[in-house]
Amino acid sequence: MNRFSHVAFLPIAVLAACLLSVGCGKTPSASYRLNMVEATKQRLTPDQERQVATVLLAMFGTPDNPVVLPETGLDEAKLRLASGPVRSDIVGRKNGLYREHCAHCHGVTGDGMGPTAAFLNPYPRDYRPGVFKFKSTERADKPTHADMLRILRNGIAGTSMPSFALLSEPKIDALAEYVKYLSIRGETELALMRAYFELDDDAKGILPETREFLVDETLTPVAEKWKSAPAAQIVVPDMPADIDLAESIAKGRELFYGDKANCVKCHGVTGLGDGQANDYDDWNKAIVEINKEVKSGLAKTGETSTSGMSAEDAAEHRQQVAWLGKFSDVIDGDALKPRTIPPRNLRVGIYRGGRRPLDLYYRIHAGINGAPMPAAKGTVPPEDIWHIVNYIRSLPYEFDGELGADKPMVARDRF
Amino acid sequence: MGSRLGGIFWSLIFLAVPVLGVATFAVAPSYNIWLPKNVSEHGPSIDSLFMFILALTGVVFVVTEVLLFWFLWKYDAAKAKGPATYIHGSHTLEVVWTIIPAATLLFLAIYQMNTWADVKMRRPAMSPTVEVVARQFEWRLRYPGRDNMLGTRDDLFLTNDLHLPVDEDILIQLKSMDVLHSFFLPNFRIKQDAVPGMKIPVWFKATETGAFDIVCAELCGWGHYKMKGRVTIESRADFDRWLEETYARQEATQPASEDITASAAD
Amino acid sequence: MMMRFVAVIVVGCAVASVGCGRSRVAAPGADVEAAEKIRATLVSASGKSGGKTADVAATGTGWGTLRGRFVFAGAPPQAKPLVVDKDTEVCSVGGMKLLDRSVLVDASSKGLANVVVFARKTSRVKTAAAEAPAVFDQKNCEFLSPVFAARVGQQVDVRNSDPIGHNTNIAGSSFNQLIPAGQGTAYKPDAETGMPTMVTCNIHPWMKAYAVFRKDGYVAVSAADGSFSIADLPAGETIEFQVWHERSGGPNGAVGLEKPDLKWTRTGRFQIKLEADEVKDLGTLEIPASIVGT
Numbered sequence: 001m002n003r004f005s006h007v008a009f010l011p012i013a014v015l016a017a018c019l020l021s022v023g024c025g026k027t028p029s030a031s032y033r034l035n036m037v038e039a040t041k042q043r044l045t046p047d048q049e050r051q052v053a054t055v056l057l058a059m060f061g062t063p064d065n066p067v068v069l070p071e072t073g074l075d076e077a078k079l080r081l082a083s084g085p086v087r088s089d090i091v092g093r094k095n096g097l098y099r100e101h102c103a104h105c106h107g108v109t110g111d112g113m114g115p116t117a118a119f120l121n122p123y124p125r126d127y128r129p130g131v132f133k134f135k136s137t138e139r140a141d142k143p144t145h146a147d148m149l150r151i152l153r154n155g156i157a158g159t160s161m162p163s164f165a166l167l168s169e170p171k172i173d174a175l176a177e178y179v180k181y182l183s184i185r186g187e188t189e190l191a192l193m194r195a196y197f198e199l200d201d202d203a204k205g206i207l208p209e210t211r212e213f214l215v216d217e218t219l220t221p222v223a224e225k226w227k228s229a230p231a232a233q234i235v236v237p238d239m240p241a242d243i244d245l246a247e248s249i250a251k252g253r254e255l256f257y258g259d260k261a262n263c264v265k266c267h268g269v270t271g272l273g274d275g276q277a278n279d280y281d282d283w284n285k286a287i288v289e290i291n292k293e294v295k296s297g298l299a300k301t302g303e304t305s306t307s308g309m310s311a312e313d314a315a316e317h318r319q320q321v322a323w324l325g326k327f328s329d330v331i332d333g334d335a336l337k338p339r340t341i342p343p344r345n346l347r348v349g350i351y352r353g354g355r356r357p358l359d360l361y362y363r364i365h366a367g368i369n370g371a372p373m374p375a376a377k378g379t380v381p382p383e384d385i386w387h388i389v390n391y392i393r394s395l396p397y398e399f400d401g402e403l404g405a406d407k408p409m410v411a412r413d414r415f
Numbered sequence: 416m417g418s419r420l421g422g423i424f425w426s427l428i429f430l431a432v433p434v435l436g437v438a439t440f441a442v443a444p445s446y447n448i449w450l451p452k453n454v455s456e457h458g459p460s461i462d463s464l465f466m467f468i469l470a471l472t473g474v475v476f477v478v479t480e481v482l483l484f485w486f487l488w489k490y491d492a493a494k495a496k497g498p499a500t501y502i503h504g505s506h507t508l509e510v511v512w513t514i515i516p517a518a519t520l521l522f523l524a525i526y527q528m529n530t531w532a533d534v535k536m537r538r539p540a541m542s543p544t545v546e547v548v549a550r551q552f553e554w555r556l557r558y559p560g561r562d563n564m565l566g567t568r569d570d571l572f573l574t575n576d577l578h579l580p581v582d583e584d585i586l587i588q589l590k591s592m593d594v595l596h597s598f599f600l601p602n603f604r605i606k607q608d609a610v611p612g613m614k615i616p617v618w619f620k621a622t623e624t625g626a627f628d629i630v631c632a633e634l635c636g637w638g639h640y641k642m643k644g645r646v647t648i649e650s651r652a653d654f655d656r657w658l659e660e661t662y663a664r665q666e667a668t669q670p671a672s673e674d675i676t677a678s679a680a681d
Numbered sequence: 682m683m684m685r686f687v688a689v690i691v692v693g694c695a696v697a698s699v700g701c702g703r704s705r706v707a708a709p710g711a712d713v714e715a716a717e718k719i720r721a722t723l724v725s726a727s728g729k730s731g732g733k734t735a736d737v738a739a740t741g742t743g744w745g746t747l748r749g750r751f752v753f754a755g756a757p758p759q760a761k762p763l764v765v766d767k768d769t770e771v772c773s774v775g776g777m778k779l780l781d782r783s784v785l786v787d788a789s790s791k792g793l794a795n796v797v798v799f800a801r802k803t804s805r806v807k808t809a810a811a812e813a814p815a816v817f818d819q820k821n822c823e824f825l826s827p828v829f830a831a832r833v834g835q836q837v838d839v840r841n842s843d844p845i846g847h848n849t850n851i852a853g854s855s856f857n858q859l860i861p862a863g864q865g866t867a868y869k870p871d872a873e874t875g876m877p878t879m880v881t882c883n884i885h886p887w888m889k890a891y892a893v894f895r896k897d898g899y900v901a902v903s904a905a906d907g908s909f910s911i912a913d914l915p916a917g918e919t920i921e922f923q924v925w926h927e928r929s930g931g932p933n934g935a936v937g938l939e940k941p942d943l944k945w946t947r948t949g950r951f952q953i954k955l956e957a958d959e960v961k962d963l964g965t966l967e968i969p970a971s972i973v974g975t
Contacts, residue, residue, distance in 0.1 A: 013689040020690070034708040043932050046709050053711035058719035069723060104637075116637055131855075136670060140855030146674040155553060155574055162553045162638070163574035166645055197933060197948070198801075198875065200921075209719050233675065239668045260861040262846035265767070265884040276767065279886055282852070297930065304971070316947070320930070326706065333705035355572060356667045367857050372883035374848035374857045378866055386668075397568050 030063040036334040082178035110182030128186025131370040134353030139366040141232035148176035158350040187222045252391025266343040273345035282370045284338040349396035360389045422491035433480035455603035456620040543588040549596035549609040552638030575644040580654040587617040597633035621648040741917015743957020748910035753793040755970025757786035763887040772822035792907025795828040797925040800899035807913035811835035824890035832898035840865035870894035916957040
């Protein structure tokens with residue numbers, strides 16, 4: 001052989017290795033992933049995990065074939081449009097919208113852990129706890145259908161959630177319905193897993209698979225909350241028509257720095273969001289708490305030795321060690337690394353939930369569900385909330401007068 | 416030594432290249448894989464430059480390829496009646512086929528200067544109609560509002576839905592919020608990289624109303640393929656009305672009627 | 682030559698097949714036939730009936746009282762100081778240090794405070810609703826009740842007796858309200874918590890307390906000396922109680938003790954049946970240090 005063969009066979013060998021390892025099987029169809037974090041937290045046995053998976057399959061179907069029980073109040077036609085792989089049954093109509101537009105961030109299960117999720121800041125929403133941040137309803141309530149459409153149409157400025165304004169109305173509608181479906185499914189899953197702890201001993205760790213338990217006691221309360229969302233929409237009094245903007249802004253500044261609303265405590269005296277830096281939103285906080293528990297548990301079991309324990313205690317100790325080990329693995333693979341949530345920088349002029357004065361009113365009145373932002377409802381009267389809204393809207397332009405409008409201030413021209 | 420049949424086979428393969436190449440260009444418009452419809456004022460001059468260069472290079476291409484075919488056919492080794500003659504090449508030929516392309520290129524460079532200057536150098540003296548900020552993976556738009564100044568309280572913020580008036584000079588201020596993107600309007604023959612840290616002016620004039628694509632033409636991440644926007648060209652009156660309506664929606668202090676759903680009685 | 686070629690391919694295959702994805706714990710798959718059967722049950726209105734726990738049959742008349750005292754067996758862990766980095770003129774006034782209160786052991790009586798005991802299910806209640814409103818207060822940047830019990834539907838006055846503003850965030854309830862200095866806000870729990878849920882302040886992240894809300898109101902939180910008492914429990918029926926402590930290593934914080942006479946389980950439950958007008962004293966209940974952790 002001449003000199004060339006030495007050079008040539010390495011790339012050929014690597015290429016052959018790659019091709020061989022790919023294999024030639026059929027791609028498996030997508031399936032929902034069990035909420036392993038909750039399952040492990042509730043110390044479910046593999047049989048109990050299997051029961052939850054089976055019940056969910058019965059109640060909600062698969063990603064390709066969703067099942068819609070009438071109690072959910074969901075529209076089956078819209079779910080058909082959004083579910084399943086991307087395909088077309090009628091010329092000009094595409095199905096599989098969720099898989100095409102959403103699944104790579106939000107995951108097939110709606111758990112916010114799609115393939116691209118780990119690279120995003122903030123993380124994509126996990127629908128399963130049924131908590132949504134930017135809506136027009138009171139803090140504890142679900143978003144209305146219109147709220148979901150608004151988020152889809154406008155995206156969330158300052159995050160990786162894009163605007164889907166160029167999709168047609170029926171498509172956006174179908175996607176919103178599918179998100180509700182995944183959320184109802186996720187909340188039902190959580191309720192089922194938590195129900196094991198409440199079982200009586202004679203149930204032997206098996207949930208009743210009856211209509212009364214599964215639908216009336218578990219599914220219906222979740223679905224009812226979605227149905228009652230429009231009734232919980234925040235009623236916003238009109239901003240007074242003759243309002244003097246400069247006066248309102250001055251009043252707003254007082255409230256912002258004052259003791260009733262306490263805005264500066266988190267948003268900082270400069271409004272840059274530097275008042276504090278170590279709080280978590282609910283989704284990340286759950287993982288932080290679990291990390292703490294697992295770490296202290298491992299430390300404790302690490303220093304305890306089983307010598308001198310009764311057989312029963314030793315078995316329990318071994319079980320605890322095994323559970324802690326499993327929980328560690330589950331957190332590694334089934335949860336994203338927790339990130340703190342900084343208070344919003346109000347000088348940039350980017351508002352995640354929407355930039356209308358109305359949106360800012362909603363955020364202040366009800367706070368942000370799932371985030372540390374508290375509700376001012378009942379503490380700050382509605383006219384005062386409007387003053388705060390006007391002040392906040394002036395923050396990106398606060399140096400208009402001093403520096404001159406022809407010299408755009410760094411803060412608002414920063415991007 | 417190959418066979419005569421082999422020689423014929425390979426010559427014909429090489430002949431297929433110019434034949435199929437020309438055929439593709441000939442049928443392209445009827446398969447809708449030709450230039451997109453042009454609706455901008457400078458579009459025709461860019462398109463005519465394109466056609467000129469295409470014609471020039473097309474002729475050279477066909478001539479070269481046919482010559483290649485001819486030599487493959489005529490001087491096939493299977494037909495050789497004796498050994499080949501070795502020559503040192505022809506100095507004259509070398510000079511000729513260096514000078515002619517160089518002159519052609521120089522001509523093209525000068526011929527296109529005016530069009531380039533129109534599109535990239537002669538900025539109209541006006542304040543920006545809209546600021547486009549490219550972002551992974553959308554186009555964020557900011558209109559200056561009634562005071563015609565960007566960065567003031569009455570700015571209008573939108574995403575992906577660019578509206579512009581027809582038959583008027585338009586100046587776009589292009590920025591990027593994160594990485595390199597490229598603001599590409601196929602129907603306007605406009606393509607400009609959005610460079611982070613730079614404010615780049617882009618200008619054109621639309622000649623027809625309608626809705627057209629904005630696409631990203633610089634690989635910017637996993638969502639580059641779906642970074643699509645829509646530019647709607649409409650009459651000045653419609654445009655002004657749209658600005659008013661959208662601004663009113665942005666300043667809403669009450670929910671829009673379609674956002675208040677009747678409580679579920681069903 | 683050939684051998685080297687083969688070796689490279691084999692190594693290449695091995696490397697390529699390992700891949701670099703995140704490995705995930707295996708989750709059991711669903712049982713498809715069983716799912717079909719369940720779905721048939723759900724879609725039709727007929728089929729097996731029965732909710733999660735059977736209703737307790739109301740037997741007997743009269744009311745009894747349960748009491749006892751939790752003591753901490755062993756050396757109590759050193760209470761760590763909390764990191765107080767905000768509003769220090771109020772929260773660290775006079776150099777005062779806020780301590781972690783998760784394991785509060787009384788020095789003299791060895792009593793363990795803040796152990797929660799509640800009845801899981803009863804057939805009847807003495808009073809249909811709580812009469813008096815409850816108060817949940819905060820001062821010196823800590824919640825005055827480390828564990829707070831109330832009844833579902835009871836008026837709770839969430840107060841702020843500090844000169845600075847706080848917000849009170851009750852996890853799982855979506856109640857997160859700003860409370861200005863010296864004021865209070867009304868809250869009415871609308872759902873049972875099950876095991877106690879965490880209460881925090883987002884402005885002062887070190888502040889922590891627990892809240893437990895029960896429908897029937899049969900819940901007690903052990904006092905500083907470890908004693909607890911639940912009055913007016915329905916007599917004549919077996920009531921299962923749940924015991925919880927913040928730092929317990931049991932499932933969801935359950936406190937599992939060695940007491941087979943009370944049928945005390947690993948999940949922190951024990952069973953009692955009271956006679957009418959009986960005051961049952963469980964005596965001293967020792968909680969070993971190992972349960973509560975370091």
